[in-house]
Amino acid sequence: MNIKIKQLLEDGRVDGFWAYKTTHGFPFPWLFTRENLDELEPWQCTKARYPILKLLLAEARNHPDKTYGVLLRGCEERGLHELFKWNQLQPEKVVVLGQACSQGLAIECECSKPFPEEIHYGTPVDPVVESRKVKELESMEPEARQQWWLSHFNRCIRCHGCRDICPVCFCTECSLEHNALIPGEKLPPDTSFHLVRAIHMGGRCIDCGLCEEVCPAGIPLRSLYKEVNLLVEDIFGYKPGAADGKSPFSFLGEEMLLPSGPR
Amino acid sequence: MKDFEPRIIAFLCNWCSYAGADLAGVSRFQYPPNIRVIRVMCSGSVSPHHVLHAFQRGADGVLVAGCHIGDCHYLKGNYMTVKRVKFLEGLLQFAGYDSARLRLEWISAAEGIKFAEVVRDFTEKIKQLGPAPSFEAVPERALGA
Numbered sequence: 449m450n451i452k453i454k455q456l457l458e459d460g461r462v463d464g465f466w467a468y469k470t471t472h473g474f475p476f477p478w479l480f481t482r483e484n485l486d487e488l489e490p491w492q493c494t495k496a497r498y499p500i501l502k503l504l505l506a507e508a509r510n511h512p513d514k515t516y517g518v519l520l521r522g523c524e525e526r527g528l529h530e531l532f533k534w535n536q537l538q539p540e541k542v543v544v545l546g547q548a549c550s551q552g553l554a555i556e557c558e559c560s561k562p563f564p565e566e567i568h569y570g571t572p573v574d575p576v577v578e579s580r581k582v583k584e585l586e587s588m589e590p591e592a593r594q595q596w597w598l599s600h601f602n603r604c605i606r607c608h609g610c611r612d613i614c615p616v617c618f619c620t621e622c623s624l625e626h627n628a629l630i631p632g633e634k635l636p637p638d639t640s641f642h643l644v645r646a647i648h649m650g651g652r653c654i655d656c657g658l659c660e661e662v663c664p665a666g667i668p669l670r671s672l673y674k675e676v677n678l679l680v681e682d683i684f685g686y687k688p689g690a691a692d693g694k695s696p697f698s699f700l701g702e703e704m705l706l707p708s709g710p711r
Numbered sequence: 712m713k714d715f716e717p718r719i720i721a722f723l724c725n726w727c728s729y730a731g732a733d734l735a736g737v738s739r740f741q742y743p744p745n746i747r748v749i750r751v752m753c754s755g756s757v758s759p760h761h762v763l764h765a766f767q768r769g770a771d772g773v774l775v776a777g778c779h780i781g782d783c784h785y786l787k788g789n790y791m792t793v794k795r796v797k798f799l800e801g802l803l804q805f806a807g808y809d810s811a812r813l814r815l816e817w818i819s820a821a822e823g824i825k826f827a828e829v830v831r832d833f834t835e836k837i838k839q840l841g842p843a844p845s846f847e848a849v850p851e852r853a854l855g856a
Contacts, residue, residue: 585805594807594844602848629764639846640763643806647759650798672805679801684794696794700787703780707797 450488452545452568456517457482462543465517466504468496477503491519491569495553499658501527501615508537517543523557523656525564526689527615530652533694536618548572557657565691581671582678597639597672603665604636610659610669611645616652616688623648642672650676651695652688683707717771717837721746721830722761724754726784727819728776734823742827743834746774753777755788759799762813767846772812772837774829779817789817811836812843 456462457480469478469487475496480488504518520528525546531537546564551573554562558579563572585593611617611624623644624630630641653673660670681687684696684707723729729750735742751757754777765773775796777789792815800810816829 590804590807590809591844592807593805597806598848604848623758623760626760629760636848638764638767639806639848640760640767643763643802644760646802647763647799650802675805676798676802679798679805683797683801697791700790701794703790706780706790706793 450490453480453488453517453519454485456543457485461515462517463511463514464507465519466500466507467519468494479503479507491547493547493550493570495550495556497521497656497658497661499613499615500524501531502613504542505531505536505618508541515541515543517545519545519547519569520564521547521549522559522561522563523654524615526561526654527656529691530616530654530688531618534616534618534652534698545569560655561689579671579674581668582674585671585675597642600665600667601639601642602636604641604667605665606635606637606641607664609662609664610667613658613662615656615658616654617648642667642669646672646676649673651680651684651686651697653677654689715838715842717745717834717842718769719746719772719774719830719834719837720765720770721748721774721776722751722754722757723748723818724777724784724789725750725752727778727782728754728816728826730820731776731818731822731826734820735826736823738823740823740827742830745834745837746830753783753785753788755783755785755791757792757795759795759802762799763846766808766812766843769843771840771843772814772833774814774816774833776816776818776826776829779819782819808844809840811840 453465453467457465465480466477467480468475469489475494477498477500500518501524504516508516532539545568546566548563548567548570554573555576558576560575562575611622624641630638655674657670660668663669677688686693686696688695723732732748754775757775762773775792777792778784780789783789796813796815800813803810803813814833818826818829
């Protein structure tokens, strides 16, 4: 890593590079520039996952004229594609170095593609194809499923952690904070809090699983977002995370391609 | 469940469905008084958030009505309505709620009869389904009520 990142910075290809630096014995996201080149460390295969896209996005918003490099995993690259599609970052302003995840991490994350398109570090491992949890939920009776969800939603402490860590939650104003629609003083929050977030994740969630990892109440959010993505795939034939295509909710489209319904 | 009178929120678009409801009124077509109408400028401006909020506040059914495809005052506003409602139905089902409580209809300004029929039919269906299950994560008994 040392050499590739150093090269990019020294050539002036990028103004800064988001990678990791060992802090207190743990890899920690770090912005490397030409000033702190000597702090660069050789790449190592770690299990550390951070919302590095959030850091990149914040940095790019503060310095729109600068070009940034970033070290990405498979999930993070999918997120980057979504940010490009939603016009949050410009492709010509981002340089990507890809790292493949270990098999252990891929299984823990239930990851469908644990490596980016172009791999600079590590070797690709086998993906995990289907989610057992979603299958199990789909086979439940509606009433049981509703009770199951409510039993999880009622632990929510409205910390907004799921939103704050989400790499594709880029809005500057959030409807979850709309006091008239979701009363702010209520705990646990309205069920619509979770369902509205699920709606926003439809055609956008890249299934990185950070939301579920960060949730202090252990709400199985990922199963919910996995399901909304399956819905979008079933109805519109769109799967988020690919370099091409657009979310059906980002444009009006053609009459022919609309889902069936009253006419 | 004989005495159950459902509460139905209807989002009607200003240009077609609201005018259709108006026509039903001036033509003296009878329909059940269970709907509460909210006039919106376009059915495409009804966010899923509003629909979920209606259910959260205890609506037994939500009707979204707009112009027919191709007749939208804003050309393609109702395209978004179809996409959203279709998606929302799936989400409601996965959360364990009956998606039949959400209904999308195209009602033009000339279809006063259709408006009355839709409301009659929808109210009847919701009556059969009974009161909507609560959206509250904490049941009232847990709060000691």
